[in-house]
Each structure stands twice: as C-alpha cells, then as structure tokens.
Amino acid sequence: MAIIESVPNFSEGRRADVIQALVDAIQAPGVLLLDVSSDADHNRTVITVAGEPDAVLEGLFRVTALAAQTINLFEHRGEHPRIGATDVIPLVPVSGITLDECVTLAHALGRRIGAELGLPVYLYAAAAARPERKRLPDIRRGEFEGLLTSIHLPERAPDYGPAQIGPAGAVVVGARPFLIAYNIFLDTPNVEVAKAIAKQIRESSGGLPAVQAKGFLVEGQAQVSMNLLDTGLTPLHVVFDEVVRLAHQQGVGVTHSELIGLAPEQVMLAAAAHYLKLRGFRSTDTVEGAIQQAALRHKRLPPT
Amino acid sequence: MAIIESVPNFSEGRRADVIQALVDAIQAPGVLLLDVSSDADHNRTVITVAGEPDAVLEGLFRVTALAAQTINLFEHRGEHPRIGATDVIPLVPVSGITLDECVTLAHALGRRIGAELGLPVYLYAAAAARPERKRLPDIRRGEFEGLLTSIHLPERAPDYGPAQIGPAGAVVVGARPFLIAYNIFLDTPNVEVAKAIAKQIRESSGGLPAVQAKGFLVEGQAQVSMNLLDTGLTPLHVVFDEVVRLAHQQGVGVTHSELIGLAPEQVMLAAAAHYLKLRGFRSTDTVEGAIQQAALRHKRLPPT
Numbered sequence: 175m176a177i178i179e180s181v182p183n184f185s186e187g188r189r190a191d192v193i194q195a196l197v198d199a200i201q202a203p204g205v206l207l208l209d210v211s212s213d214a215d216h217n218r219t220v221i222t223v224a225g226e227p228d229a230v231l232e233g234l235f236r237v238t239a240l241a242a243q244t245i246n247l248f249e250h251r252g253e254h255p256r257i258g259a260t261d262v263i264p265l266v267p268v269s270g271i272t273l274d275e276c277v278t279l280a281h282a283l284g285r286r287i288g289a290e291l292g293l294p295v296y297l298y299a300a301a302a303a304r305p306e307r308k309r310l311p312d313i314r315r316g317e318f319e320g321l322l323t324s325i326h327l328p329e330r331a332p333d334y335g336p337a338q339i340g341p342a343g344a345v346v347v348g349a350r351p352f353l354i355a356y357n358i359f360l361d362t363p364n365v366e367v368a369k370a371i372a373k374q375i376r377e378s379s380g381g382l383p384a385v386q387a388k389g390f391l392v393e394g395q396a397q398v399s400m401n402l403l404d405t406g407l408t409p410l411h412v413v414f415d416e417v418v419r420l421a422h423q424q425g426v427g428v429t430h431s432e433l434i435g436l437a438p439e440q441v442m443l444a445a446a447a448h449y450l451k452l453r454g455f456r457s458t459d460t461v462e463g464a465i466q467q468a469a470l471r472h473k474r475l476p477p478t
Numbered sequence: 479m480a481i482i483e484s485v486p487n488f489s490e491g492r493r494a495d496v497i498q499a500l501v502d503a504i505q506a507p508g509v510l511l512l513d514v515s516s517d518a519d520h521n522r523t524v525i526t527v528a529g530e531p532d533a534v535l536e537g538l539f540r541v542t543a544l545a546a547q548t549i550n551l552f553e554h555r556g557e558h559p560r561i562g563a564t565d566v567i568p569l570v571p572v573s574g575i576t577l578d579e580c581v582t583l584a585h586a587l588g589r590r591i592g593a594e595l596g597l598p599v600y601l602y603a604a605a606a607a608r609p610e611r612k613r614l615p616d617i618r619r620g621e622f623e624g625l626l627t628s629i630h631l632p633e634r635a636p637d638y639g640p641a642q643i644g645p646a647g648a649v650v651v652g653a654r655p656f657l658i659a660y661n662i663f664l665d666t667p668n669v670e671v672a673k674a675i676a677k678q679i680r681e682s683s684g685g686l687p688a689v690q691a692k693g694f695l696v697e698g699q700a701q702v703s704m705n706l707l708d709t710g711l712t713p714l715h716v717v718f719d720e721v722v723r724l725a726h727q728q729g730v731g732v733t734h735s736e737l738i739g740l741a742p743e744q745v746m747l748a749a750a751a752h753y754l755k756l757r758g759f760r761s762t763d764t765v766e767g768a769i770q771q772a773a774l775r776h777k778r779l780p781p782t
Contacts, residue, residue, distance in 0.1 A: 179765060206772040208765075224769050268765045352765070414754050430757040439743070439764040446746040449753035450718050453734040460743040461483060461512075461572045461656070465528050468510040 175466065176271035178279070179208075179224045179352065180234055182263045185256045185343075186245050187212040187219050195244065197221060200237040204229030208436070217252025218261075224268060227275075231283050234263055238287055242342035247318040255314045257321050258343030262310060264299065265349045268438050276349035277301045284347040288335025291342075294325060295334040298348035303333050310346065318343045351384075351404040354441065355434035358417045360396040361427045365389055368396035371420045375400075375413065382416065383407040395429070410437065411445040479770065480575035482583070483512075483528040483656065484538055487565045489647075490549050491516040491523050491556065499548065501525060504541040508533030512740070521556025522565075528572060531579075535587050538567055542591055546646035551622045559618045561625050562647030566614060568603065569653045572742050580653035581605045588651040592639025595646075598629060599638040602652035607637050614650065622647045655688075655708040658745065659738035662721045664700040665731040669693055672700035675724045679704075679717065686720065687711040699733070714741065715749040 182200070186192050193212055200223055201207055209222035221237075223230060238260040245259035263283065265276040280301035288295045302308045306329075316324065318339075324330045325339050332344065360368055368389030373379050375398070376387040384404035390397045398417055402410060418428050440457060447455040457463040486504070490496050497516055504527055505511055513526035525541075527534060542564040549563035567587065569580040584605035592599045606612045610633075620628065622643075628634045629643050636648065664672055672693030677683050679702070680691040688708035694701045702721055706714060722732050744761060751759040761767040 177766070177769065206769050208768050208772055224765060224772075411750075411754065428755060430755045432757050433759065433763055436763055436765045436768055439747075439766045442747050442750040442764060443743075445754055446715075446749040450715065450749055451732060451734045453736050455737065459737055459740055460746060461528060461740045462481070462743045464512050464740055465481065465510050468512060468528075 175269075175470070176227055176275075177224055177268040178227050178230055178271060178276060179222065179266040179268050180230055180263060181220060181222050181266070182234060182237065183256075183261045184219045184221070184237075184241050184245065185217065185247060185250050185252065185259055185261050186241070187217040187252065188214050192244050193219050195240060196237050199240040200233040202229055202233035202236055205233035213254075215252070216254035217250060218254045218256070227271065227279055230265075231279060234283060235286055235290075238263070238293075238345060239291055242291055242293060246341040247343040248341055250318070255311070255317050256343070257314050257318045258293070258345045259341075260345050261343075262298070262346040263348070265301075265347075266352050267349075268352065269440060273300050273349060273351055280347050280349045284334040284345075287345055287347070288332065291335075292338075293335050293342055294332035294337060294339060294344040296344060296346045297333045298346050299350040301348040307333075310348075313346055351406060352438050352441075354402040354405060354410060354437050356400050356402055356410060356413065356431065356437075357392075357434065358398045358400070358414065358431045359392070359429045360398070360421055361429045362396050363391070363394050365391040365396050367421070367424055367426050368398050370424070371398050371417055372400075374420055375416055382413060385413060396426075405438075405441050405444075409444055409448070410441050411448045414445075479573075479774070480531055480579075481528055481572040482531050482534055482575060482580060483526065483570040483572050484534055484567060485524060485526050485570070486538060486541065486567045487560075488523045488525070488541075488545050488549065489521065489551060489554050489556065489560045489563055489565050490545070491521040492518050496548050497523050499544060500541050503544040504537040506533055506537035506540055509537035517558075519556070520558035521554060522558045522560070531575065531583055534569075535583060538587060539590055539594075542567070542597075542649060543595055546595055546597060550645040551647040552645055554622070559615070559621050560647070561618050561622045562597070562649045563645075564649050565647075566602070566650040567652070569605075569651075570656050571653075572656065573744060577604050577653055577655055584651050584653045588638040588649075591649055591651070592636065595639075596642075597639050597646055598636035598641060598643060598648040600648060600650045601637045602650050603654040605652040611637075617650055655710060656742050656745075658706040658709060658714060658741050660704050660706055660714060660717065660735065660741075661696075661738065662702045662704075662718065662735045663696070663733045664702070664725055665733050666700050667695070667698050669695040669700050671725070671728050671730050672702050674728070675702050675721055676704075678724055679720055686717060689717060700730075709742075709745050709748075713748055713752070714745050715752045718749075 205225045212219040241259040284295040372387035372389040375381040384407040386401040458467045509529045516523040545563040588599040676691035676693040679685040688711040690705040
C-alpha cells in the first residue's frame, strides 16, 4: 500500500469556523488527519494529512475549492509570505511510493486545480517545471500583491490554470522528500558549542547534504536543532553519529535527542539496522512488514 | 488494530497433498500466510500465520479440524516428540494486544476445539492452567503412545475436551511472547570465545533473562546464536550491547548480526530509540504509527 503525506498551508489562522470547515473538507474518505496548527500572527493554518494517494489528492482538491470560496487574499493580513488562499501543497512520499511518483501526482493535482477551479498553479521543488521555480521563496516573490501586477508576464506564467488572479490568489503544488525536525541536546550550557557544531554539519557551510542546522540554548542546555530535508541523502543516524563525534572533539557529550513531529518508520528501522550491524535487514523482516507484503501478494503460497 | 502471530505444528511432513490442504485450510479470510516449513525426518510441518485475532483463531480452528481428519497418530513416525495431529498452537502477541489477552484467546480456542472437535486440549506456557503444564516437554511426556494409556489419570486430565484420545491425539494450545532467533558474529575463528560469551549471557547459567545462547563456528567465524524468548524482559539491543561488551573484554570485535526470520517492529523501534537516545519516543511518532492511531480514532471521533 502506498502512503503519502501532505502538509497544505492555508492563509487563514484566525476565523475558527473557516479553519474547522477546511479541516472537515480535507477529510475525504480514506484521508487521515494527523495534525492542525493555526497561528493567528501568521494568519495561517497548516494541516497534516496522510493516506493512499487517490484519497489524499481528492481531499486536497476539495479543501482547495473550499479555501478559494472562503478566503479573500485582498483582505488577508499576516506575517507569513503567501500568494494564495491555499498557499502551498507539498506531496511527500512516506512508504511504497517514490518521490518521482509524487511528482506525477503533483502534476495531476495541479492540472485539476487549474482546470476545474480556474486558479493559477505553480509547480515547485521536485515537481518544478522550470529550474527557477524549485524554491518556494522564488515563486512567492512579491507575494499575492506582487503577483496581481505581474502574472501576465511570461516569466510568471502559471504551470497550470489561467494567467489570471482573483481573491483566492495562486496555488503552489509540489513534491519533496519527508522533512524531519530533529534536535540533539549537549551536556553543556555553552551555546557556542552547539552553534559551532551546527555550522560544521549544515549543508550551506559545507557539511552534510540536505541538513539545515542551528545552535540554540534551551532551558540552559545547548541544542543542535536541525531539519533533515532528505534522509535518503543523509540518514538520521548519520546525523546523530556526526554530532556525537563533533561534540566529543570539544569534550562535550550528547544527553538525548528528540523528534519534533513524526519520522517515517523506514528511517527508524534503518537506524536500528545500522547500530545493530544487522546484515541484509529489510523492512519486510519485521512481522508488520511481512504481513503488509503478504497482504499485497494476496495469493496463497505453496509449501516450501 | 491488534495483530497476533501463530506458529502451529502439525505431525505431517511427508505427504505433500496433506500439507497443501493444511496450508489452504488455515487461510480463513483475513489470515496471512507468512511461512511453511516441512521436515520429512521430523515428519512435521510448521506454519506461520498472522492477522487480527478473530481471523487467526478461525483459521486455526479450521486447520485443526482438517488435521484431525487427515493425520493418524497411530501411523505417525518421526524424530520430533508429538502428542497430536495438530501438536501445538502458540498464540503470540505482535502489536496492539497483550500477552494476557492472548491467554484469553488461547482459552477460547482450546474450549472450542474441545467442544466442537471432541479433542482433548492442554493449555501451556502463559496460558497454562496448572503450573506443571507450563513447559511443553512436560505435557508431551510419553508422547501420543504414553498419553493413550494415561489420559484417564487425574494428573493428565485435559483442560478442555474429553479425557478420551483417538487417532488425532491431543492438542496443546497456549500463549507466549514473540520469539526472536538472533545471531551475532565475532571477528575471530575461535569458537571458544563464542561459547564463553554464550555461557555468560544465557539465563540458564545466570545471564540475561529469557535469553538462550550457544556458540558455533559458521564458515570459519565464531557466532553467538540466540533465542530471545521475551524482548519485554531483555530487549534485543540490550543483548547486542552485552555481547559487544563481553567480546571486547576478550579483545574481540563484532562484525555483524542477523535475524533468522522476523522481529516485531516494536523491537526495532526500541533499538533505534535507544541508540539515538531519543527521549519520549513512542511507536505513534512514526508516520505509519500515527496513521494507524488516526485510523482507529477516525472510527469513533468527529474531526477536531
């Protein structure tokens, strides 16, 4: 069974009735609601859902239709950059599906939103149709107000839907790997140690691929706070081991770590296999994995 | 969703048509076949199935009925001790269900086999109704032939079903924790090191609870070969760390480890959390775990 996650962002974080209606709308049959986070200052709501691809895409289409009816960007004020009522829809592979397949799904969803809702759609991240649209900030440049006066320009032509913009603004649809927010705590109150380690491991200063990192002081303890943007490139256990190694170089230990939110099971199983030096371990070597595989085969086995 | 595993043993390992019929019979709707292993010398077949409790119990009842019709213990010869056509049925909790709940299921299955199939049933392991019936070898003492002449004695009275025995013999039903077969390989050709470590860690010589261990030489490499009988008592990662520690004491390293068969996901997630020093990690912190929990909630609660 393929499972995808999606974390659509909506430009409404204040009106409880509208937020509730969005939460209701996204839950098409088979769509499971994992989280709802609203922020009044940002005037923005982030909903996390998961399920089989068809179900999730249907839920996303329905909620996008509703957001277009109930959120008016001409009246929207908030700190967070945005260009649409449904501002951005990332599709994220969880299990049994590849990032490339999520790119195909992003195109299908974008095409449908463009055609049936008449909204301009931009594709981003792994689904980007133009290199200059890979990064979300580049697409959001000028925000809704800027797009009003520039959507007619060739460089701002939408990937799907009309080159016209109304109160619902535009929708950015894309595909990206699962993002893990992960913190590691050091046994020192010296935040400079965490900042130095963060600088050593983050990709932007020559560290590990697909790792963002900063150092913080949290309740008197130095913390390396990270986003792991692609654990296919840099697994979580590689990040942990590297932070432990760099900390030891400074005579500092690691007390514990924490996930902010969720991690795909596969990431945890890979960590277990790594530390246990398990040779040839596959996710189907768990009882649950074997059951899933047997259910997929849906056939009877001859005796061996 | 609760999942149990069962690994029933049948006193037939030679007639392919009978084995196939057993494999077919056990697959009631919702029962997933994970493995079939037949041994001609033992004249015995072990089938591994899993699924939701009701489905698995129905499959076990059906296969027990068929085995009673097709296997005749008066004609059965084989090396392995046995007292019945369906010789033993362990029920094993995998996820979402406790060992105690599996004890209740074992009683229900034993009662049904006794009442509807007219077979004598003995309860063993965690489901044992008498302390002297905890261990399988104690129940199998004298095998089928011995039971023929002793079933009328009070100490051999079955827990369910009649105190009468026919060609199908008796059935032993019980509940036990998941058993993991696990091997750790040392970077030495000296089997004595593996034997010494095995002696130090096995429960029978004062080592870790619920751990059986022996030392072997496998393709020139010393191997500590183990059965982990209850990873609730002694987690797999505790066993790994202890073998690494004891090996290092002898100046020996660990090259790798391997699972023989399957391990419950929970065991692997616990290992990952241990090595990553993840504070407060629960199985619902994986995307898949959260989806399962949301699916359970979805049946009861309105959207939040």
